[in-house]
Each structure stands twice: as structure tokens, then as C-alpha cells.
Amino acid sequence: xxxxxxxxxxxxxxxxxxxxxxxxxxxxxxxxxxxxxxxxxxxxxxxxxxxxxxxxxxxxxxxxxxxxxxxxxxxxxxxxxxxxxxxxxxxxxxxxxxxxxxxxxxxxxxxxxxxxxxxxxxxxxxxxxxxxxxxxxxxxxxxxxxxxxxxxxxxxxxxxxxxxxxxxxxxxxxxxxxxxxxxxxxxxxxxxxxxxxxxxxxxxxxxxxxxxxxxxxxxxxxxxxxxxxxxxxxxxxxxxxxxxxxxxxxxxxxxxxxxxxxxxxxxxxxxxxxxxxxxxxxxxxxxxxxxxxxxxxxxxxxxxxxxxxxxxxxxxxxxxxxxxxxxxxxxxxxxxxxxxxxxxxxxxxxxxxxxxxxxxxxxxxxxxxxxxxxxxxxx
Ligand code: PMP
Numbered sequence: 001x002x003x004x005x006x007x008x009x010x011x012x013x014x015x016x017x018x019x020x021x022x023x024x025x026x027x028x029x030x031x032x033x034x035x036x037x038x039x040x041x042x043x044x045x046x047x048x049x050x051x052x053x054x055x056x057x058x059x060x061x062x063x064x065x066x067x068x069x070x071x072x073x074x075x076x077x078x079x080x081x082x083x084x085x086x087x088x089x090x091x092x093x094x095x096x097x098x099x100x101x102x103x104x105x106x107x108x109x110x111x112x113x114x115x116x117x118x119x120x121x122x123x124x125x126x127x128x129x130x131x132x133x134x135x136x137x138x139x140x141x142x143x144x145x146x147x148x149x150x151x152x153x154x155x156x157x158x159x160x161x162x163x164x165x166x167x168x169x170x171x172x173x174x175x176x177x178x179x180x181x182x183x184x185x186x187x188x189x190x191x192x193x194x195x196x197x198x199x200x201x202x203x204x205x206x207x208x209x210x211x212x213x214x215x216x217x218x219x220x221x222x223x224x225x226x227x228x229x230x231x232x233x234x235x236x237x238x239x240x241x242x243x244x245x246x247x248x249x250x251x252x253x254x255x256x257x258x259x260x261x262x263x264x265x266x267x268x269x270x271x272x273x274x275x276x277x278x279x280x281x282x283x284x285x286x287x288x289x290x291x292x293x294x295x296x297x298x299x300x301x302x303x304x305x306x307x308x309x310x311x312x313x314x315x316x317x318x319x320x321x322x323x324x325x326x327x328x329x330x331x332x333x334x335x336x337x338x339x340x341x342x343x344x345x346x347x348x349x350x351x352x353x354x355x356x357x358x359x360x361x362x363x364x365x366x367x368x369x370x371x372x373x374x375x376x377x378x379x
Pocket of ligand 1 (some may be wrong): 125135138166168197263
């Protein structure tokens with residue numbers, strides 16, 4: 001049997017101690033035993049989100065929290081500005097449309113940062129905008145957005161709330177919910193939290209609650225008022241995914257022990273190592289504002305990226321992600337989050353070198369590994 005290594009930008013590998021925590025016998029979700037775990041989890045989630053605001057857990061993948069961010073705050077016919085720099089920015093546009101809301105889309109182009117001046121102009125030209133949507137790390141293009149400065153800007157508009165998709169970025173790159181004026185931040189379990197998919201999270205500011213309390217958009221499972229009421233007792237409105245929450249408890253303990261800033265540093269180092277390695281192999285990084293959560297490497301034109309990824313998986317047991325939509329076949333994407341160590345990073349670089357040679361793109365074996373090792377092990 002081949003050893004499997006996951007480098008996809010979610011789901012990721014889960015540490016054994018977290019897996020074992022989730023394998024424990026199920027406890028009922030309305031017992032004092034479980035509610036005590038939930039209380040601790042919420043406290044540690046606030047640290048993870050860097051917020052004093054409410055944080056809720058939703059049993060559902062990240063998109064559930066994105067949808068909750070929309071249906072609780074925006075009425076059909078109301079306008080929201082969306083920065084759409086890839087597949088997941090597009091998802092906010094689609095959710096707004098699904099509820100009859102009106103998206104005003106800013107498209108910086110895939111892989112490009114957004115022009116803050118243009119954002120300011122768009123906000124000023126549309127005084128009736130009620131929500132502003134951005135993505136911390138756009139996973140489809142492996143691009144980071146300047147959430148801090150966007151937050152500063154949007155906070156000057158008292159009628160507009162700032163909503164951020166931190167699903168693949170949170171925990172991997174710096175993000176400070178309160179300091180950065182983020183009103184709603186959503187995330188998911190299958191990324192930097194090193195858990196299986198299945199949970200999403202949503203942090204909500206006072207400014208956002210003013211909208212939620214009066215918003216009449218129909219909703220039921222995703223009604224945040226229900227979550228807030230239950231949270232008074234650290235409870236949940238619906239049957240919670242108890243095993244995942246027990247795993248989350250362990251993951252958050254680990255993160256707290258390591259320190260969030262150290263976690264950001266680890267991602268920064270591994271991402272830099274992969275970028276340097278790719279350059280040494282003669283490859284280009286796709287993004288103009290590359291993230292430390294995931295890296296997208298442009299493949300030589302003659303290589304079919306889909307086949308390349310499938311061969312990496314079949315022959316080396318290494319799962320790297322291909323491109324989505326217009327990047328299909330053109331890039332490979334490698335995550336830096338989840339249960340990985342520096343030697344895993346070295347292994348994926350080595351795997352890419354070997355596979356490139358098999359595809360007749362000749363690279364000197366070890367040229368990328370050497371650059372990556374210099375970054376990873378120089379101190
Ligand atoms: N936003 C971003 C930035 C993501 O990376 C993902 C998942 N890849 C999603 C949203 C959607 O999350 P999910 O698949 O968990 O619903």
C-alpha cells in the first residue's frame with residue numbers, strides 16, 4: 001500500500017491525536033459534559049478569530065457560513081459590493097443573486113490584488129450599499145487580499161458591514177477580526193484547523209447584529225438569532241456534530257499552545273520555501289499577491305495539469321490540487337495548512353521535480369529541494 005500525502009487546499013491531513021479524540025464514544029449534545037466542551041471551544045475560537053465578538057459553529061461546510069452571512073444581513077433588492085478575484089469571490093456573487101440581492105462586482109482579475117482606490121470610489125458611488133464582501137485568501141488563485149486596509153475603508157461607512165470569507169486563510173495568514181474592523185468573518189474546519197470537513201464558523205460584530213435583528217430575509221437553519229439564543233448556555237439550536245467539536249477542542253488547544261503568531265510564521269516559511277523551489281525549477285507563481293496558505297504554480301504550457309495531478313496521486317500518493325475553471329489544467333495548487341511538517345514540504349517539492357522530468361520538462365533533481373531546504377532549515 002502506498003503512503004498517502006494530502007497537499008490539497010482542503011481537506012487536509014488530520015493529526016492522529018485529533019482523529020483519536022473524534023473516535024471516542026459519542027456523547028449526547030445536550031449534556032453538561034458536552035456543553036462544557038462547547039464553552040471551552042467557543043472561548044478558544046475567539047482567540048483563533050482574534051475577536052471579542054460572538055462566534056458560532058454551524059454544522060455544514062464553509063459555504064453554509066457564507067450563506068448565513070448573506071441571509072441574515074441583506075434583504076432582497078439590497079446592494080452588496082463583492083470583490084471577486086476567483087471561484088470563491090464568485091460564490092458570494094452567486095449567493096447574493098440566489099436571494100435576490102444585488103451584487104456590485106469588483107473584479108481585479110484572477111491572481112491580482114485589488115486596487116483600494118477603486119474600492120473607495122465604488123463605495124462612494126453607491127451610498128445605498130449595505131454589505132461589502134471580500135476573501136482573505138482566494139483559494140482558486142492562491143491570492144491574499146489586504147483585509148486590514150479594506151476594513152479601515154469600510155468602517156468609514158456606518159450603513160455598510162464588512163464580511164470576510166476566511167475559510168482557507170484563517171489560521172494560516174494574519175487576520176485580526178476586531179482590530180481590522182471585520183463585522184462578519186466566516187471559516188471552515190478542513191483548512192488551518194486541521195480537522196475533517198463538516199463545520200463552519202461565523203464571528204459577528206455588534207454592527208452586524210443591528211442588521212441581523214431587523215433583517216426579514218427568510219431563513220431557518222441558518223438563522224443566527226437561533227444560534228445566539230442557544231449560545232447563552234453554550235448550546236446549539238440543532239443537533240451539533242459532536243465528534244467534530246471534540247476534535248476541534250483538541251485542535252484549538254494545540255493552536256493555543258503553539259501560539260497563533262507562530263502558526264502564521266510556519267505557513268509563511270513553508271509557502272516561501274515552495275515559491276523559491278518553484279522558481280529554481282524554472283516555474284512561475286501564478287498570483288501577483290501570493291498567499292501563505294496555498295501556492296499556485298503555473299505549469300509549462302505543454303503539460304496537462306489535470307493529468308499531472310492525477311499522476312502525482314497515482315504514482316507518488318501525493319494529492320495536489322489542479323486548477324479550477326479558467327485555470328483548469330494550467331496550475332497545481334499546494335496547501336501549507338493542515339497536519340504537515342517541513343519534511344512534507346520537501347517531499348512535495350521532490351515529487352514535483354521528479355514528475356516534471358517524467359513529463360520531459362527537464363529540471364536538475366534537487367534544485368528545488370535545495371532552495372526549499374535553505375528556507376526551511378537555515379536557522
Ligand atoms: N471559500 C474559500 C476561500 C474556500 O477555500 C472554500 C473551500 N475550498 C470555500 C469558500 C467553500 O467552502 P466549503 O467547500 O467548505 O463549503
